[in-house]
Amino acid sequence: MAITLDWKTGFEIELMAPAGASRQDLAQRVAMRVGGTVQRFFHPQSEPSAVEGRPVFENLTPGFRVVDGQGHWVASFVDDLTLQRDLDRERPPVDGWRRIVADDGRLLRLVERHCDPDAAGDSSLIPLAALFGTEIVRHPSGMVRVADDRGRSVAIDAPLPGERERPCEIVTAPIEADHAGVLGTLLADARALGFFVPVEAATHVHFDAGPLCSTAALAALVATWTQHGAGLKRLVGMNASCVRLGDWPEGLAVLTRSDAFAAMDWAAAKVALVGIKGLGKYCDLNLVNLINGRADKHTVEIRVLPGLLEAHEIVAAAALFEGILGWCRDAGRGEAVPGTLVELLIQSPMDDGARRLWLDRLRQENTAIAGSRRPYSRANTLSGDET
Template identity: 45%
Template sequence: MERGTVRGQGHRRAAAPGRGNPAGGPLNVLPRTGFEVELLAPRGASRLDLAVELARRCAGRVLWRFHVDTESSAAPGVRTFWHLTPAFDVLDGAGRLRCSLVDDTTIVADLDATAPPRPGWFRVLSDDPRLLRLVQRYADPEEGIGSVLAPVAEVFGAPVVEVGGVHRLDDVAGATIALAAPLPGERERPCELVTPPFTEDHGERLEELLGPARDLGFSVPLEAAVHVNLDAGPFRDVAVFRRLVELFAGREDLHRRFGTNPHCRRLGALPPDLVDLVGAEWAGWEPLRAAAARTAVTKYCDVDVTRVLGVRSGPDVLEVRLLPGSDDGVAIARQAAQLRGSLRSTR
């Protein structure tokens, strides 16, 4: 494999007068907060280029891994494919995680869907997430497309067959385990920058990551959003959770307040049955949690409460998904502080 702004109503980059200047508001009052910032590499570059540059600036290194996500399927009878795509963890000189850089399938408008695959970039697909997790466990993401499935083939005692550039692994009965296929349509360019939780100096910490991205020509894609991850624990309280749901039930007001990007995908209202049930009287958190977990709640809402409710695995966080895309760390931290103020009123 080769090495290596605010988007809202329109497609132009908006001015960010507060960049690097904390005078616009308090930036160091946030508790543990993680961020997911959606960026786009310039043509001819990739998220790996940013990973290498970030590692260089902190005398660190880049750790390759696979990122799991889903995509729509054109195959008859298969609605969704699960896939693995190249992702990169940036570690500092002491081995601490600085950030992760992964694909984001919601970023499509700025890409040339007809562009041929870039040499060395590929994805691994399966229609069964359990099999894909097995591939993730055994496959080395630094291997090439022709050899990445080899360790899994040994597990199943079956050969990998190449047909038209796609490497296919079937079990001995002919059922497909996984496919390794070239990554088309500039999919190496989307770059979701995911931070660990910051406990202080949020704007400065973000700028340490986003400044190099701007220097390399990374930009804010049309569909971009910023996600803010907060510790889930404080929201596992009947009164707090009720006020949280009531706050996000007024999504039009929140969208106006924070300038939510109308082009952003995978946002949505909390399900009406969840909004209705929080207004009832509850004897404690567990009865409310159990009832809320049975509603139509999903990750793809303005606020993701699935991990607060324990219905989805992963980091123990409340994820707020409605902030507009930006490549300005100070502006992001300022909006996150404003968001935290809104949430604090629920507690």
């Protein structure tokens, strides 16, 4: 029996195009299948900077949004800067593929609002220069620079280097029904073009955060992940090569288990959560979108799934976490977290097929661990001195 999901979810699936292809190719194939169109847009990202005093550089890279014949968003196909090891960085840039870099994300918001992602060649920053009362400056290297009227750099437009057109993160529209069917057609398109799972890949699942907007539910979620997160990461096979993962700051658990937090209404709780130092997006479970409450992305994001290219595997993993989030949603204030992972899976309200699958995998994992322990013998426990 197929595993089904009840929660509204969105998916981010990290893939790699084969050499000579790009994420635009996949977007065009999907658009053709759904009778829709491809819209090019500026996709914002950030990356660490080696320049002193500038911890990150903000980037805009080419993204491709597919809408169907009725104008409804189907999926977007964007870059992910963490995907590196499958690329030949010495390859020359591909014509028409460029990125825009600045050291302040607010400047790139101006680019998104005023510049045309479809602009020909290296002319995309002309409207930005006009906002500052200057003109673009072209360099022989292919870079285009915008400075203000005092010569201070605003943004740079440069050729996209080293096969950066090949990484492809599929970002789906929120899915409310037939999750396996929707994902299955998208991934069939990707496989048909030779897309594959890259070395650093992960799969992220965004669950609608609405059902978790209470201090009791959030406290249960933090307590559950603190107790069972390591076991769940082993169970789903988290990719050790994946980056931008990590633990929550200690202050989150301290706050959510306090009597003061339990007594807060949700509005006050969000203010307290925003004040936790170091609580950011790049955690195993991303709560930032839950706390900020953005209407277009009000989610709890599960970031620990490995790269996957089969819809049934993604849905099965999502069903596991749907059940755990459901337990947290339904938990009474101060209710104890189930003591073992087996108990948590049994008590969580998840699809029965998913429960059987994950309990079976957990038994297999425990059997493998037990089998790897060598039986006691005098010979293999003697120290060097004893021999």
